[in-house]
Amino acid sequence: MIELLSEDIEFLKELYAQNSLDLYFFHEKYQLSPFQLARTIQKFEDNGLIVISGNQITLNEYGRNWIFGNRKYIFLRENVKYWKLIPENMKQPILGINELYIPNRKTLDKEIFKNIEDGK
Amino acid sequence: MNEEIVNRASGKIDVNDFVTLTKLHKEYKWLSYEPEALFELWCLSDNKDQKDLIEFLIKNFSFVDGQTLNEAGKSIAAQIETNWGLTSESTFLIATCDDKNPDGSQSIIQCLKNKFSMNWKESNFFNSLPIGANEIPDNSNVILTDDFIGTGDTIERKVKYMRSTIEKRQLTNVTVRTISLAAMEFSKDVLDKLYMEYYSVFWLKKGISEIMEAENRPSAKKSMENLESKLKNKIGSRKLPNFGYKRSEALFGFEANNVPNNVFPIFWWPFYKGGIQRKTLFRRI
Numbered sequence: 001m002i003e004l005l006s007e008d009i010e011f012l013k014e015l016y017a018q019n020s021l022d023l024y025f026f027h028e029k030y031q032l033s034p035f036q037l038a039r040t041i042q043k044f045e046d047n048g049l050i051v052i053s054g055n056q057i058t059l060n061e062y063g064r065n066w067i068f069g070n071r072k073y074i075f076l077r078e079n080v081k082y083w084k085l086i087p088e089n090m091k092q093p094i095l096g097i098n099e100l101y102i103p104n105r106k107t108l109d110k111e112i113f114k115n116i117e118d119g120k
Numbered sequence: 121m122n123e124e125i126v127n128r129a130s131g132k133i134d135v136n137d138f139v140t141l142t143k144l145h146k147e148y149k150w151l152s153y154e155p156e157a158l159f160e161l162w163c164l165s166d167n168k169d170q171k172d173l174i175e176f177l178i179k180n181f182s183f184v185d186g187q188t189l190n191e192a193g194k195s196i197a198a199q200i201e202t203n204w205g206l207t208s209e210s211t212f213l214i215a216t217c218d219d220k221n222p223d224g225s226q227s228i229i230q231c232l233k234n235k236f237s238m239n240w241k242e243s244n245f246f247n248s249l250p251i252g253a254n255e256i257p258d259n260s261n262v263i264l265t266d267d268f269i270g271t272g273d274t275i276e277r278k279v280k281y282m283r284s285t286i287e288k289r290q291l292t293n294v295t296v297r298t299i300s301l302a303a304m305e306f307s308k309d310v311l312d313k314l315y316m317e318y319y320s321v322f323w324l325k326k327g328i329s330e331i332m333e334a335e336n337r338p339s340a341k342k343s344m345e346n347l348e349s350k351l352k353n354k355i356g357s358r359k360l361p362n363f364g365y366k367r368s369e370a371l372f373g374f375e376a377n378n379v380p381n382n383v384f385p386i387f388w389w390p391f392y393k394g395g396i397q398r399k400t401l402f403r404r405i
Contacts, residue, residue, distance in 0.1 A: 039152065
């Protein structure tokens, strides 16, 4: 199966809906860089899903059937959200069941306690 | 193509620029090795002439990828064994590297080793010029091997060193030749004066002064001067080589290797004027 990046999914979604689009559309709507779009086009052209004519990209019959046949894989799978992954060196020990979170007192902002005492 | 996750465009790009850059990326795979470098190079220009020049140079760039390198290696081996008729018994290929730092000549030697017929052995190849020059026996053929010949100055110096070592060692029957992956056509003037046989897989013309139509050259040179004026003039003791070392105007790169300093510096010079670092299509140490 073709490895899909987020821009590939956007590309397939738009082409399936509109059948034919010009190159610039994907920059205007999704802010794809020239490299990203060239890579995406190359991927689907190599696999025979699209046809390029001048600045126009058109989904062919095989491409339409391929997207429909693989719609679950393309649109419903859980993508790895790389920006959500916490680097190992930043992770804290996992809390046990019913264990309370104890903040590090040294790093607490003490101003808030003074304000409480002062009735602010 | 490079499958890493990359940033989207940081701002809106003009429609004509976007289409041109996308098509360049699609057509020339080597531009994608550094995904953001082409756009940064494009941003160096501030008018259509400069953009046209960048596009022209990219379209005329000779980039040797792994597959081409493999074919080039076979072509070099065929030149040595078939055309020159040299055999493994008396032939030695010597990389032109003459100090402790690795260079492109050693890459070429390494990739050539397995292109020869079965009777060639490790002992036919040297990765250092001083070692090779002092170890080859009499009655042999020496082939100095380099990845790129620019002005011809370096290969001239190496051939002279080889010949003087042969003389010092009192060897009487050693023939010196050179081979390279690529060479600038204007270096033939220097090579011819060395009175030896030489071979290069690719012969390259100067990017502006020879490839471009004559009537467009003056404005292209002006555009290049303007582009280069935005680059830092000096990095440490290295001075910006305008139009490439000794104005070689080279358009050549060899996958995964240092780019020659003969190449136009807009492709590899790492700092803008003011010391801000650039993302470049090629790197050079």
